[in-house]
Amino acid sequence: MHQPAIHVAAIRKAYGRTVAVDDVSFDVQPGEIFGLIGPNGAGKTTTMECVEGLRTPDSGVISVLGLSPTRDIYALQERIGVQLQEAQLQKRIKVREAVALWASLYRKPADGDRLIEQLGLSDKRNAWFMTLSGGQKQRLFIALALINDPELVFLDELTTGLDPQARRAIWDLVRGIRQRGKTVLLTTHLMEEAERLCDRVAIIDHGRIIDVGTPAELVRRHCPEQTVVLATDDVTAPAHLGAIPEIESVIVEGSLLTVRGRAADLVTQVIGCVAEHRIRVTDFRTEVPTLEDVFLRLTGHTIRD
Amino acid sequence: MLRGLWRLTWLEIKIFVREPLGVIGTVGVPVFAFIAVARLIGPSVRTGSPGVPRFVSVDLPIFTSQLIAASSVLSLVTIVAIYREGGILKRLRATPLRAHTILAAHVLVKLLTTAVTVTLMILAGRRYFPLEADAPIVSFGLGLLFCTVSIISLGFLIASVVPTARFAQPIGTAIIYPMLGISGLFMPLESLPPALRAVAHLLPFTYSVSLLRGIWHGEGWLNHAGDVAMLTLIFAACIAVSTKLFRWE
Numbered sequence: 001m002h003q004p005a006i007h008v009a010a011i012r013k014a015y016g017r018t019v020a021v022d023d024v025s026f027d028v029q030p031g032e033i034f035g036l037i038g039p040n041g042a043g044k045t046t047t048m049e050c051v052e053g054l055r056t057p058d059s060g061v062i063s064v065l066g067l068s069p070t071r072d073i074y075a076l077q078e079r080i081g082v083q084l085q086e087a088q089l090q091k092r093i094k095v096r097e098a099v100a101l102w103a104s105l106y107r108k109p110a111d112g113d114r115l116i117e118q119l120g121l122s123d124k125r126n127a128w129f130m131t132l133s134g135g136q137k138q139r140l141f142i143a144l145a146l147i148n149d150p151e152l153v154f155l156d157e158l159t160t161g162l163d164p165q166a167r168r169a170i171w172d173l174v175r176g177i178r179q180r181g182k183t184v185l186l187t188t189h190l191m192e193e194a195e196r197l198c199d200r201v202a203i204i205d206h207g208r209i210i211d212v213g214t215p216a217e218l219v220r221r222h223c224p225e226q227t228v229v230l231a232t233d234d235v236t237a238p239a240h241l242g243a244i245p246e247i248e249s250v251i252v253e254g255s256l257l258t259v260r261g262r263a264a265d266l267v268t269q270v271i272g273c274v275a276e277h278r279i280r281v282t283d284f285r286t287e288v289p290t291l292e293d294v295f296l297r298l299t300g301h302t303i304r305d
Numbered sequence: 306m307l308r309g310l311w312r313l314t315w316l317e318i319k320i321f322v323r324e325p326l327g328v329i330g331t332v333g334v335p336v337f338a339f340i341a342v343a344r345l346i347g348p349s350v351r352t353g354s355p356g357v358p359r360f361v362s363v364d365l366p367i368f369t370s371q372l373i374a375a376s377s378v379l380s381l382v383t384i385v386a387i388y389r390e391g392g393i394l395k396r397l398r399a400t401p402l403r404a405h406t407i408l409a410a411h412v413l414v415k416l417l418t419t420a421v422t423v424t425l426m427i428l429a430g431r432r433y434f435p436l437e438a439d440a441p442i443v444s445f446g447l448g449l450l451f452c453t454v455s456i457i458s459l460g461f462l463i464a465s466v467v468p469t470a471r472f473a474q475p476i477g478t479a480i481i482y483p484m485l486g487i488s489g490l491f492m493p494l495e496s497l498p499p500a501l502r503a504v505a506h507l508l509p510f511t512y513s514v515s516l517l518r519g520i521w522h523g524e525g526w527l528n529h530a531g532d533v534a535m536l537t538l539i540f541a542a543c544i545a546v547s548t549k550l551f552r553w554e
Contacts (some may be wrong), residue, residue: 052399054395054398054399075402076399077399079398081310082399083398084392084396086392087392087396088391088392088393088396089396090316090317090320090388090393091320091394092320092323093316093320094326097316097319101309101312101313101316103308104312104402105308105309105400105401105402106400106401128323177517
């Protein structure tokens with residue numbers, strides 16, 4: 001088995017009496033997008049900044065591309081790209097100047113003009129940083145994170161504060177980074193972002209990792225029940241559906257039936273039953289549990305609390 | 306080690322020039338204030354004129370240069386504080402740029418603006434205070450840059466620790482101007498109480514005033530080797546301490 005891109009073992013970081021990160025361990029494999037997900041203040045950024053070498057954990061071991069972020073930081077900086085939460089640049093620096101400055105800092109820089117073009121900033125090349133929109137600023141920060149053609153890219157709360165359209169555009173860019181064979185470690189408090197973007201996620205709350213897996217795995221493991229909601233005037237429907245062994249409950253509210261069960265093929269069974277008994281259905285939808293539900297189940301609170 | 310220094314310096318110069326108010330405040334205001342004062346009192350004042358404070362009639366070049374150095378320190382402190390508060394320093398930290406490269410770039414920008422301001426003042430002031438033919442302008446200019454580097458290193462130290470941009474200016478002012486007050490410019494060091502005199506001997510302004518005054522009045526650098534040594538020592542000490550204390554965020 002090959003070496004993981006990031007190996008984190010039992011790190012802990014406290015600020016005074018507040019323990020920000022407590023016994024956190026995870027591995028990130030080369031070529032995957034790995035997400036640290038959890039509410040604000042859960043310890044995601046502190047964990048990431050320890051991995052980036054910006055902070056030193058009180059205890060524990062971190063290895064990034066086989067290097068130590070504290071001892072080998074200079075060697076490591078050539079091989080990683082970093083986008084930080086709430087970072088800014090000089091107000092009056094131009095986009096192309098920032099890219100050129102960053103390019104001058106690394107031994108083997110990528111083509112800055114091409115990056116500007118790929119990130120859709122060509123018509124903003126000569127714009128001052130302060131005049132850019134939130135989405136443009138984040139795209140510039142992605143360009144800066146990619147300027148040294150890094151093997152590993154860190155993205156911290158990349159789309160926070162962006163409108164949905166800008167967010168989707170950024171997601172496409174991050175997928176593009178993975179397609180170029182790079183590894184991505186990102187943090188987000190948006191479960192939808194994690195679900196759409198991440199190959200694997202670690203759920204983190206109060207400084208501890210609660211579980212790690214692919215979004216689908218986590219949903220299956222923690223929220224296996226499926227829900228089908230259908231609308232029908234057929235009064236025999238609840239009885240027919242209730243006769244299916246895998247179905248745990250059928251709740252009737254007027255003409256709306258909510259059917260719950262744990263079988264993987266619950267939807268097929270419901271459709272089969274409806275067809276067999278010629279039940280006339282006027283509406284039909286499934287409710288699939290999401291990472292949001294997983295988070296609620298695991299922590300007892302929603303991610304926005 | 307200093308990778309990116311020239312590009313960053315050049316960039317910071319351009320960024321500085323893009324803010325008209327900053328340029329006017331840093332370069333324009335001192336020059337115009339100088340001209341205004343010179344027009345008011347200029348014609349009547351000659352070296353050693355009676356009834357005019359000594360620091361105007363004799364030490365005007367030194368007084369002016371120290372004020373410019375002091376304002377360089379203050380603006381350095383403020384800029385670093387703004388960069389820290391805005392997360393700019395933090396972003397730069399995650400690159401191969403080092404703290405001393407960033408500070409060095411800002412010092413170079415400050416030295417350049419100081420040089421430009423002083424040059425403009427000399428040109429503008431010529432009408433009111435004609436330079437004596439043998440005034441050691443070049444030597445004085447070099448001396449001023451040397452002193453400014455040492456004084457700015459004190460700014461490094463303050464800039465490394467001031468918590469927020471809002472406090473940077475008042476804290477800097479509260480520290481810098483009293484130093485100027487006991488630098489020997491306004492009253493001889495000997496007339497200071499012993500405690501203040503001891504403090505004065507630790508401050509760069511004291512040696513800066515002594516060195517520049519010496520150069521202006523035609524004494525050689527060698528006669529002021531002690532001042533040069535102390536300014537170098539203060540510079541080294543401030544840099545060493547501020548590198549340890551430097552806060553990125």
